[in-house]
Amino acid sequence: MSERTSTESAFAPEPANEDERPRDTRARIQEIALRLFTEQGYEATSLREIAEALGVTKAALYYHFKTKEDIALSMVADRVAFMDDLIDWVRSQPPSQEVRREVVRRYADWLHNDRQHDVMRFMERNQTALKDHPQMGQMRTKMLTLVSFFTDPGDSLTVRLKRTMALFSLHAVWFMLPDDQVTEAERADVSLKVALELIDSSDS
Amino acid sequence: MSERTSTESAFAPEPANEDERPRDTRARIQEIALRLFTEQGYEATSLREIAEALGVTKAALYYHFKTKEDIALSMVADRVAFMDDLIDWVRSQPPSQEVRREVVRRYADWLHNDRQHDVMRFMERNQTALKDHPQMGQMRTKMLTLVSFFTDPGDSLTVRLKRTMALFSLHAVWFMLPDDQVTEAERADVSLKVALELIDSSDS
DNA sequence: GTCTATACGCAGATAGAC
DNA sequence: GTCTATCTGCGTATAGAC
Known part of the structure; x- marks a missing residue:
């Protein structure tokens, strides 16, 4: 699921690959x-x-594709599956701060992998348009479910917001830092660093 | 604040019957x-x-309204004006950390005021749809301009991201904390607190 | 200020030939 | 797998009566 379109294949006009002839x-x-x-x-x-x-x-x-909607949903499928897997994984683990950190790392890895942030931008910008469809509608719920593992019952609202913002910083980095001033590797790096800081934050 | 119709036409235009019959x-x-x-x-x-x-x-x-677009733009006007005013104000001040904090406070005040977060949600969710129009297209630029005042030339990428997230936390609180668990006053409170923490953050 | 009626185009979608 | 041709409906917008 990671190696879909190797972006560095710009030099090869020939399909030296095994199967894809008409480039699917x-x-x-x-x-x-x-x-x-x-x-x-x-x-x-x-x-x-x-x-x-x-x-x-x-x-x-x-x-x-059967409908226009199907085109959109075909691209959402991966993300839905990933979220479900991640939630299942958290549920299978004994609660701990290290598990939370690992959730952030896995989320970040997946996001920076391939071109998932492109799909994310698409989903963010079209959440209202596709909100009627069950798969899309449940994404907000899945997101809230995931962040619900980030806090303990006694935590203050401040801590809850800060830890929620951990996942958010992984997204924000893609549209809040101008494209021409920072490489993708730097984005991945700095956003993970900030996210881990936020997930470890407590009342100050 | 958001009273456009009463800019300075507070003089009763029609004496006899109140203009509130058709409820504008x-x-x-x-x-x-x-x-x-x-x-x-x-x-x-x-x-x-x-x-x-x-x-x-x-x-x-x-x-x-002349067109459908005009209906949308009529609601964006206030926010554009506010951002311009805020940017002008920052430019008029000698750079300091206290000015940055004040920017966050003014931004938060305005956002929580009235029903501006409703307009914000509208703009966030429809940025792509309206991006062709100059007024909307410049909002991203204005936002980036504003956050550019939050950092000094020598600041690390980490600090830049964290301080950028300050404004972001003021928005995120409205859709990342479930509606039924927190009041609007609490949202305003906690998001300002987190935002001020972020604007004051440095390398760790 | 609100109505009815209508122009005009483009949307999503299907049928059937090649 | 892609085409041409076509259906059907709804979209924005306007004209002109009341």
Whole structure:
């Protein structure tokens, strides 16, 4: 699930790979749709635009996806599965501060992996548009469930907010630090550092 | 504060009957549109829906607003003006940590005031939909400008992220703490406390 | 200030040929 | 797997009566 599109394959015009010959149209649809949905919004992006950017007609899209919504949801699936797995893992562990730190690390690893932050941006920006669908609607709940493990019953509201912000800092780094001043590796680095500080924070 | 209609026209325009009979349809349109735009998204909300919720027809809306976009922008105006004012104020002050703290306080005050967080939610959720319009497009820039005052040239990336998160915590508190467990006053309180901690943070 | 009626276009989606 | 052609409906917006 990590190695999908190696970005450094820009030099190889030949498909030296094993299988993918037509470069999997389905994947290309997802790629283009993800970009357009994120840039313009889900509702504002028409199937015509996606088809034109891909160089095919609208009808062709319907061979690969049943509806427009399916295109969006196909990209959300991974994230839903990841959240469920992570929540299951936490539940299987004895509560401890180290488990919390490990949750932050796993969340950060997954987020920085591949291009998951692109999918995240898409989901953040289109939460209202897709909120009717069960898979999307439950994401907020899953997020709240996850952060609920970050605090103990007696913790103050201040601690709760700060520890909640731990996961948040992992997201914020992608749109609050200007793109041209910091590399992706630096983003991953600094956001994890701040997140771990926040998860370990207590009343001051 | 958010009283646009009464900028300085407090002189009774019509003596006999109070203008409050039709309850200012324009304001009611804004009120309903804000709710629907936030809940469903700007693109997903049609003028028909707004008109029906208001109990009038689509055509009636066009007497009060020239286009659908105008309805949205009419609600953004206040926030744009506030950000400009705040940036101007910072520029007029000699740089100091106390000025930074004051920025956080003013930002928080304004946000918790009235129903500005409703407008904020609307803007956050529809930034992509309205990003083409200059007023909306400049909001990200204004935000980055404001946080640029939070750090000194020599500050580490860690400090920059943490201080940036100060403003962020003021927003996050509204959707990351479940509604039924905390009052609005508590939200305002705790988020300001955390924000001030973050603005004062340094390398650890 | 609100209505009815209507123009006009583009949206999502399907059928069936190749 | 992709095409052309087409259906159906709803979107924004306008004209003009009351």
